[in-house]
Amino acid sequence: MSSPTVFIDGDQGTTGLQIHDRLRHRTDMRLSTLPAAERKNPQRRAEAINACDIAILCLPDAAARESVGFIRNPGVRVIDASSAHRTQLEWVYGFPEMSGGQAQRIAQARRVTNPGCYPTGAIALLRPLAQAGLLPRDYPVSIHAISGYSGGGRAAIEAHEAGDAAGVAPSQVYGLALEHKHTPEIQWHAGLAQRPLFVPAYGAYRQGIVLTVPIELRLLPTGVDGVRLHACLAEHYSDAPHVQVMSLAQTQAMTHLDPQALNGTNDLRLGVFANADRGQVLLSAVFDNLGKGASGAAVQNLDLMLAAHATG
Template identity: 50%
Template sequence: MTTRIFIDGEAGTTGLGIRRRIEAVAERYALTLLSIDPARRKDPQARQELMAQADITVLCLPDDAAREAVALGHGTKTRFLDASTAHRVDPDWVYGLPELDSTQPERIRKARFVSNPGCYATGAIALLRPLVQAGIIPMDAHISINAVSGYSGGGKALIEQQEAEGGPPFFLYGLNLQHKHLPEMTHYSGLTRNPLFVPSVGHFPQGMIVSIPLHLVSLPGVPMIEDVTAALQAFYKDAQTIRVVESEPKLAADALAGRDDMELRVSGHSGQALLTARLDNLGKGASGAAMRNILLMSGKE
């Protein structure tokens, strides 16, 4: 059976990435894209008409616009996959990270409302959730998270700035420590207090590293690096797109650019550990994750 998909906001970076992925596998998975007339892409009636035709509507919109789009499609039978931050901790929406636990893929398959995870949150949750569940990291631990992303995640204005001659090589942002990914990081990691999260952008288009330092000697039971690694390996032993790999002396943030998988590592010595997640901010961190959720929602995986 053909699955009809409408991308509301397909002209943006994430929307274009999703569109390319759908086109690449459309015949194999019987997927059909419904496209809006560019002149009517902001016309509520035209959008509603396409939602009424679509089995799945993918929202690649700012948060407020995404909420408005869901209201617009209320009278239709379309299912929603929202790539914005608007619904990620909403209890009526299923979080679109299949690796969250063994039941999550089936929950995504059955849900009408699915929220696509944030790029930073994907790396942080992948590292923290297994260790919180294993009791290695207490739920009330004080956690610090640092991350660097390619500039493509910042939208059109930042892309233009970075691609112009003299674009800044590196900058920190979110220095009020209230980044919009924090709620989902905390909630789905199983923590009871917000981590201290410091994001940054480097002068490269795509790629990301999320890093979390741990003082193992301050954790209950004083776990070894091998214990931390074993907990991650056990959690992801059957995962399709997340791999626990060996530590390396250095990591390039853009090494997985163009790919939809993620690498986790545990490095360190003498009671100190560094957890790292490396992914493509537009792949596993955005469009690639959405593509897998589309396949799950359409019953093709």
């Protein structure tokens, strides 16, 4: 069987560049991109996407929908890194560790939608607890997350790194209208009955995310405490090589969380910080917004799909 062709549509954006860098030396595929003069040419994009085995879309939402609309070859499989298809039933959500069998569903899928960076951490924490009945599905969930400024895309990176103080604040809380586009994705895939309150922020560092969810134990079912919440997460991710659940001893000894701790990896580190005397718990997730939150996740999904291609 010949090596599959992987086409990156949008390889000059932040995620596309990272994916290209991760794939360019691999010998188990033929990597395809368009020259600069043709990247916005609809005809050339259509030709390239229909000539590949797997297309990775690293585009704004509207352009990603346009690319999918170009497909006429039924053999083309897609990984969409945009948010255009994340709550559509006909697309498989590209979070392999989310639930049992999800990795196999991704491996066999024709259409995979890559998770958003913030939703990766939120869903990783909330979904197992909601599924187990430890967190009521109508719990008033609040999520706060701080990302490196690379989360704002190429323009934000260039402004920060050029020292453009007028163009972008060094640190900022945003999404104050409470309409962030990731919120429906979090609610849908975490299995929540009510819309969570999500407040994101950018920090004055390039990449890495720390996301936290405060929990009031008095609002949980009787007998649910930090120990049970931790045990649920530890069991759910016990066989997940890219997800680490810190022990309670580790979290008890910690005084801070470093959002940059896992930069350059495809790993996700979860924590349960419990104060039994106060009846409160803080759930945390740390990961690289350009790794497990974007390009690393896309390559992880690609590898699952390539393995299925090789055996199919």
